[in-house]
Amino acid sequence: MADTVSVTQLKPCPNPWCEQSDPVVGERRDVWRAKRPLRVQCQCGMAGPDADTEAGAITAWNTRASTQPAPAFPREEVAAEVRALRDALLWYRDNAAMCRKIGSIGEPARKALDADGGKRADEVMDNSPVLAALLQGKQP
Numbered sequence: 001m002a003d004t005v006s007v008t009q010l011k012p013c014p015n016p017w018c019e020q021s022d023p024v025v026g027e028r029r030d031v032w033r034a035k036r037p038l039r040v041q042c043q044c045g046m047a048g049p050d051a052d053t054e055a056g057a058i059t060a061w062n063t064r065a066s067t068q069p070a071p072a073f074p075r076e077e078v079a080a081e082v083r084a085l086r087d088a089l090l091w092y093r094d095n096a097a098m099c100r101k102i103g104s105i106g107e108p109a110r111k112a113l114d115a116d117g118g119k120r121a122d123e124v125m126d127n128s129p130v131l132a133a134l135l136q137g138k139q140p
């Protein structure tokens, strides 16, 4: 790439196998137009998107999709949500078991389940970002 200018505000080359990381702005030579687009290119062959101006090429090079995975939830947060989900399940298990008892023995559990109407489950699930991330296929 001739007609290049070294630019200090460029991010390093994103190629993990690049040993030199020496990106520069230059004309794209393989395009047959009167005014060739500019782009940032590294010695290793990694190149940024085309742009009409040097500033545009630099911005395009420096604006990248993140290659880092989303930060994981803190372990304590995951544990707290698992405990809350487990507690809700235990409450439903215990009341479901007791509501089947005949007469006054099962009455408190039947009333508790009737009064709850699923609110306990909704509340725990609505306040569970870890569960929401898992349901969206993300790693918690």
Ligand SMILES: [Zn+2]
Pocket (backbone or CB within 6 Å): 013, 014, 015, 018, 019, 020, 021, 022, 042, 043, 044, 045, 046
């Ligand atoms: Zn490189």
